[in-house]
Each structure stands twice: as C-alpha cells, then as structure tokens.
Amino acid sequence: MRNLKAFYMLAALLLLSVAGVTQQNPPRAVPEYTSDGQMKLPSHYREWIYLTTGFDMSYSEAAMQMDHRMFDNVFVNPEAYRAFQETGKWPENTMLVLEGRRAADKGSINKRGNYQAGNTMGIEVHVKDTRFPGGWAFFAFGDGTTAKMIPVARDCYSCHLEHGAVDTTFVQFYPTLLPVAKDKGTIRSSY
Amino acid sequence: MRNLKAFYMLAALLLLSVAGVTQQNPPRAVPEYTSDGQMKLPSHYREWIYLTTGFDMSYSEAAMQMDHRMFDNVFVNPEAYRAFQETGKWPENTMLVLEGRRAADKGSINKRGNYQAGNTMGIEVHVKDTRFPGGWAFFAFGDGTTAKMIPVARDCYSCHLEHGAVDTTFVQFYPTLLPVAKDKGTIRSSY
Numbered sequence: 001m002r003n004l005k006a007f008y009m010l011a012a013l014l015l016l017s018v019a020g021v022t023q024q025n026p027p028r029a030v031p032e033y034t035s036d037g038q039m040k041l042p043s044h045y046r047e048w049i050y051l052t053t054g055f056d057m058s059y060s061e062a063a064m065q066m067d068h069r070m071f072d073n074v075f076v077n078p079e080a081y082r083a084f085q086e087t088g089k090w091p092e093n094t095m096l097v098l099e100g101r102r103a104a105d106k107g108s109i110n111k112r113g114n115y116q117a118g119n120t121m122g123i124e125v126h127v128k129d130t131r132f133p134g135g136w137a138f139f140a141f142g143d144g145t146t147a148k149m150i151p152v153a154r155d156c157y158s159c160h161l162e163h164g165a166v167d168t169t170f171v172q173f174y175p176t177l178l179p180v181a182k183d184k185g186t187i188r189s190s191y
Numbered sequence: 192m193r194n195l196k197a198f199y200m201l202a203a204l205l206l207l208s209v210a211g212v213t214q215q216n217p218p219r220a221v222p223e224y225t226s227d228g229q230m231k232l233p234s235h236y237r238e239w240i241y242l243t244t245g246f247d248m249s250y251s252e253a254a255m256q257m258d259h260r261m262f263d264n265v266f267v268n269p270e271a272y273r274a275f276q277e278t279g280k281w282p283e284n285t286m287l288v289l290e291g292r293r294a295a296d297k298g299s300i301n302k303r304g305n306y307q308a309g310n311t312m313g314i315e316v317h318v319k320d321t322r323f324p325g326g327w328a329f330f331a332f333g334d335g336t337t338a339k340m341i342p343v344a345r346d347c348y349s350c351h352l353e354h355g356a357v358d359t360t361f362v363q364f365y366p367t368l369l370p371v372a373k374d375k376g377t378i379r380s381s382y
Contacts, residue, residue, distance in 0.1 A: 046367055047272075050241035053262060055294070056304030071244060078238075101366060103246070108363045108382075109354045113247030115364045163300045172299045173306045175292060176237055191299075 029077035030093050031127050038146040039125060039139040042077070045097040049081040050074070051174040055103065055114065059159065069103035071116050074174070080128075084177060088184025090167055094128040126160075126169065134161070136168050165191040220268035221284050222318050229337040230316060230330040233268070236288040240272040241265070242365045246294065246305065250350065260294035262307050265365070271319075275368060279375025281358055285319040317351075317360065325352070327359050356382040 029048070032040040042048075051074040076084075080094035104110075104117035123141040132149075138156050139147040150156060157168075165172040165188050166181050172191050181187040220239065223231040233239075242265040267275075271285035295301075295308035314332040323340075329347050330338040341347060348359075356363040356379050357372050363382050372378040 047240055047269075049238055050264070050266070052307045053244035053264065054301075054304060054306045055246045055262070057301055057306055058303035059300045061302050071246070073241070073244065075241070081238075108356075108361075109250045109350070110245075110248055110364070111252050112249040113245060115245045115248055116243045116366050117364075118366060159300070165299075170299075173301070173308075175307050175309060 028079060029095065031095055031129060034146055038148050039127065041123065041141050041145045041147070042095060042097065042125070043145075045075050045077075045095075045099075048075040048077050048097070051076055051096075051177065054173065069114060070121070071101045071103050071114070073099045073101065073116075075099070085180060088166070088181045088186035090128050090169065092128060092130060096126040096169060098124045098126070128167075134168070136160070164188075219270060220286065222286055222320060225337055229339050230318065232314065232332050232336045232338070233286060233288065233316070234336075236266050236268075236286075236290075239266040239268050239288070242267055242287075242368065245364065260305060261312070262292045262294050262305070264290045264292065264307075266290070276371055279357070279372045279377035281319050281360065283319060283321060287317040287360060289315045289317070319358075325359070327351070355379075 029042055029044075031042075034040065053074070054072045056069050057072065075097045077093070077095045080091055083089070083091040083094075100121040100123070101116040102118050102121055103114040105112075105114055107115070107117065125139045125141070125147075127137050127139065128135060129137065133152055134157065136157075138150040138154075140150055141147040160168040160170070164170055165178070166186055171177050171181050171187065178187075178191075182191075220233055220235075222233075225231065244265070245263045247260050248263065266288045268284070268286045271282055274280070274282040274285075291312040291314070292307040293309050293312055294305040296303075296305055298306070298308065316330045316332070316338075318328050318330065319326060320328065324343055325348065327348075329341040329345075331341055332338040351359040351361070355361055356369070357377055362368050362372050362378065369378075369382075373382075
C-alpha cells in the first residue's frame, strides 16, 4: 500500500516534470513548408540566438537607392548554434534569419547615430536542407508569413558559395562564431 | 512486487527527465555578486534574448572623440523578456546587457556600410534588484569578469530615470518591446 502511494506520487511528479519541460523549452525549431513548397516564417526567430547586426552594408560599390538607412539583424536557431559551437559546422535544418529594420536618427533623447525603429522591412531565411540543390536555399519574406524559394540562378547563391567563410554562410561577419570556425578548422583558408 | 518494479522504473524515468531539463535548459539567469559586492559578468548573455542594436548613438550633440565607429547590442535575460511580454513590466532580477562592438567598414566582400568585428569593447549591465537604491543599478565591465557598481550620482541613473520609457529603461529604442509596453499601458505618457 505504501509502495502504491509512492508510485502515484512519483507518477504525478513525473507528469509535472514533463509538463515543466514543455512549458520552459520552446519547441525545437525545424523548417516548415506549405504543401506547395513555400517556407513558413519561423514565428519565434526573435527569441533565437543573435549573431550580428550590419548597418547599411552592401557588397556592391554602388550606393543603394534608398531614402533611408538600414540595420540588418541576424539570428540562428538555437540547435544549430549549439552544434556550431561544438563542431564549427552547420547541421541539417540550420536556419539563418536576416531581418531588416529601418534606421532612425533623431528621436527621444538620441542626438547622433542611429537606432532601430518600427516593424521589420523584409526578412530572408537561409535554410540548410539536403533536399535543396547545393544543400541550402534562400527564402525572402515580404509582409507575409510564407515565401517561395528564391530561384537558384539568383546572385545570392553564387555569392554565398564563392564568399561564405563556412559552408556558404558569412561567418566572417559573425564575431562570436568566427573564432569558433578558426579553432575548429572549418573556415576557408582565405579567412 | 509489480508495484515495486513500476516504482523503480518511474523513479528512473523521473531522474532521466530531470536530467533532460538540466541539459536542455540553460540555468535560470540571476545576478551574481562577489563577497565585496561586485557583479559577476553573466557568462551566457549572448544566448539571451536580443533586443536591439544602435550605431554610433549619442545622447549629446557633441561628437564622441573616438577613432572608430561603434555598434551597441542589447540583450535581456529570457525570464525577464517573457515577463515583459506578458505584463509590460520588468520583474526583479531583470538584467539588460549593453555590449559594444567595433564597427568595421571594408572587409571580405563588404564595400559599403559597417559590420561588427572583433571582441567586445566594454559591457554594461543594468540590473533590477530591490536591494539597490531606486531598485536598479548599473555595472560597467571592462575586460574583466567582475565590476563595481557605478555610483548613483553618475549621469546614467538620472538620465534613465528621466527619459526611460518604462521603469528607467529605454524601451523606446527596443522595437519589439515598445508595442508591448503601449499595449499593456506601462509606458510613460510622453512616448
């Protein structure tokens, strides 16, 4: 009888414990697609691991024709980040999210320089998945929550393939990952 | 006898389950101090929730006397972020971390604008803890992993008190939190 009581108490504890895991751990992030092959925007990417921010970056000498300046914030899903820390390599289902934000200048007490204001202005996701040719694909989201894959002929693929420091990704611009890739020996020799 | 076996199996499952939680969940972030009152740098703040990045921001009209440009990245501990999402308020033990990074310009394939390169250049932590006068304290870390509290007479306290959109914090510069504070009605009426 005492064993039975202990059994039920343990069963209750076990259930509570499992419930606790469910509550505290966000669901494992895996790329999701619609039935017609569009990618669904990962809904909680802002709670993923932050990699870096660029300001008005451009890979072309020509000035961009924009009436405003831009920040780009980069996030990666936590599982991929942890794998990279351990191996210097991106695992299957890695998702790198590039989020544009308008750069405001004067506002509140800010007198110089720029801060981020308002909603996102475009989101791009770079996904590692062996089902794609080359093993990676880009998706560009506008205001919607689904996006078609960017065709493989577009510049982003060839540029990332040619210049990405690690496996078509721009680890050369991610200050916390660059030393890891160097340490693990997974970086291109030119970096 | 069968109950006893089930009891041990459940006990084993419970232990595995607890071990799983320990492995998957990073330890709950709480401010830690040395015996002489210095704050210890939170070791995993880069895996916390990202709030925003500023570029060369200044609250003064005068140009800063620096030979380089700077990014400032802001992170908050996940528990505080979740509480803010639900209530628009910061809970006890909130830690906001401001990390400076040098802005590089030309490098790799970047031709225009700026990216973040190299190690951190100064880290400041803003901690909510009722033990401090006013309920918040600032700590400025140089290259070390502990820091003395910035004296209350310094400008950062009066400026945050006067201009912080929510509870002495600059939520006006955090694009994902500003709408939450407005929605929850916790923002200062001037914002």
